[in-house]
Amino acid sequence: VASQVSASWYSCSIKGLPLVRNLTNAPQSNYGRGGLSHLTIAGAVSHGMKEVEVWIQTMAPGSGTPIHRHSCEEVFVVLKGSGTLLLSTTSMKTRHPDEPHNFPISMNTTFTIPPDEPHQILNSDEHDDLQLLVVISQPPIKVFIYDDWSMPHTAARLKYPYYWDEECFQYNAKDEL
Amino acid sequence: VASQVSASWYSCSIKGLPLVRNLTNAPQSNYGRGGLSHLTIAGAVSHGMKEVEVWIQTMAPGSGTPIHRHSCEEVFVVLKGSGTLLLSTTSMKTRHPDEPHNFPISMNTTFTIPPDEPHQILNSDEHDDLQLLVVISQPPIKVFIYDDWSMPHTAARLKYPYYWDEECFQYNAKDEL
Ligand SMILES: [Zn+2]
Ligand SMILES: [Zn+2]
Numbered sequence: 001v002a003s004q005v006s007a008s009w010y011s012c013s014i015k016g017l018p019l020v021r022n023l024t025n026a027p028q029s030n031y032g033r034g035g036l037s038h039l040t041i042a043g044a045v046s047h048g049m050k051e052v053e054v055w056i057q058t059m060a061p062g063s064g065t066p067i068h069r070h071s072c073e074e075v076f077v078v079l080k081g082s083g084t085l086l087l088s089t090t091s092m093k094t095r096h097p098d099e100p101h102n103f104p105i106s107m108n109t110t111f112t113i114p115p116d117e118p119h120q121i122l123n124s125d126e127h128d129d130l131q132l133l134v135v136i137s138q139p140p141i142k143v144f145i146y147d148d149w150s151m152p153h154t155a156a157r158l159k160y161p162y163y164w165d166e167e168c169f170q171y172n173a174k175d176e177l
Numbered sequence: 178v179a180s181q182v183s184a185s186w187y188s189c190s191i192k193g194l195p196l197v198r199n200l201t202n203a204p205q206s207n208y209g210r211g212g213l214s215h216l217t218i219a220g221a222v223s224h225g226m227k228e229v230e231v232w233i234q235t236m237a238p239g240s241g242t243p244i245h246r247h248s249c250e251e252v253f254v255v256l257k258g259s260g261t262l263l264l265s266t267t268s269m270k271t272r273h274p275d276e277p278h279n280f281p282i283s284m285n286t287t288f289t290i291p292p293d294e295p296h297q298i299l300n301s302d303e304h305d306d307l308q309l310l311v312v313i314s315q316p317p318i319k320v321f322i323y324d325d326w327s328m329p330h331t332a333a334r335l336k337y338p339y340y341w342d343e344e345c346f347q348y349n350a351k352d353e354l
Binding site: 019022024041042047049050052054072075085087103104105108109110112133137 | 196197198199200201218219224226227228229231249250252254262264280281282285286287288289310312313314315
């Protein structure tokens with residue numbers, strides 16, 4: 001619990017943060033998602049960013065993101081490990097996502113997700129963590145989650161605020177009591 | 178010249194680029210700026226990005242950015258090395274920038290430049306390169322350059338398109354002949 005509190009303070013509180021911050025020992029959290037370790041480097045809810053947001057995420061072997069879409073731009077740089085990008089490229093022109101294409105991703109590769117294309121990132125490696133640097137526009141992110149690739153676009157559920165933003169909203173609400 | 182051509186192709190041509198690209202051997206260029214090595218990972222002129230742009234920049238010892246300002250948001254992550262961030266924090270409220278504050282930056286630190294604050298990043302180390310991951314909003318970037326910290330804000334020169342975007346504009350213009 002103590003590390004959870006300090007993770008919230010570190011990642012949710014604008015006040016008193018130094019301009020230059022060290023990421024080495026920055027507390028990360030899984031925000032209730034198994035195998036995930038997330039850190040918001042610069043965020044809307046957390047640091048008052050208005051146009052861009054930057055994360056570092058580490059995914060344990062076998063874990064990954066949900067199948068999801070969003071209308072913002074998203075850029076990935078793979079910092080460590082390897083995995084798979086699944087991407088359906090029909091956008092919203094069909095009733096539900098197409099069978100996704102599989103793209104291998106590995107350390108020092110980069111890729112951009114086109115707006116509104118359903119996608120998923122998996123650490124498909126058996127041994128090593130997959131670490132990603134993620135950049136999004138239009139923060140805070142509004143994510144639509146699919147249960148599977150055959151779910152109609154209209155049935156995908158909006159998750160807003162998203163996991164880490166939700167915790168910051170709650171933390172800052174508590175802070176104001 | 179050959180490597181310059183292939184750098185332009187790699188960083189300026191949208192057509193035929195694979196979705197997942199390897200950065201390891203991606204050609205970088207100094208775009209006429211001594212000590213700089215720049216790579217646009219995802220850019221407006223180069224890859225059709227509309228809201229965010231991501232760069233990797235390597236600065237040799239003693240080199241750095243000009244003193245400059247821009248109205249977009251900018252986030253840095255120091256990937257390697259160390260250096261100095263100089264930042265004047267009065268924005269445009271005075272006639273010229275204030276004497277800048279000096280912040281040491283080093284591997285695994287992050288910082289965000291407030292919009293319109295004049296700033297400069299220097300590799301103040303004598304031996305090692307400084308490598309930065311840079312994220313900006315509102316691409317392509319519109320930069321106002323100062324000769325020194327006592328230059329009035331109104332005298333700062335707009336450099337647009339910026340160095341790497343200029344090369345891509347020229348490359349793509351040639352491509353259309
Ligand atoms: Zn996404
Ligand atoms: Zn700048």
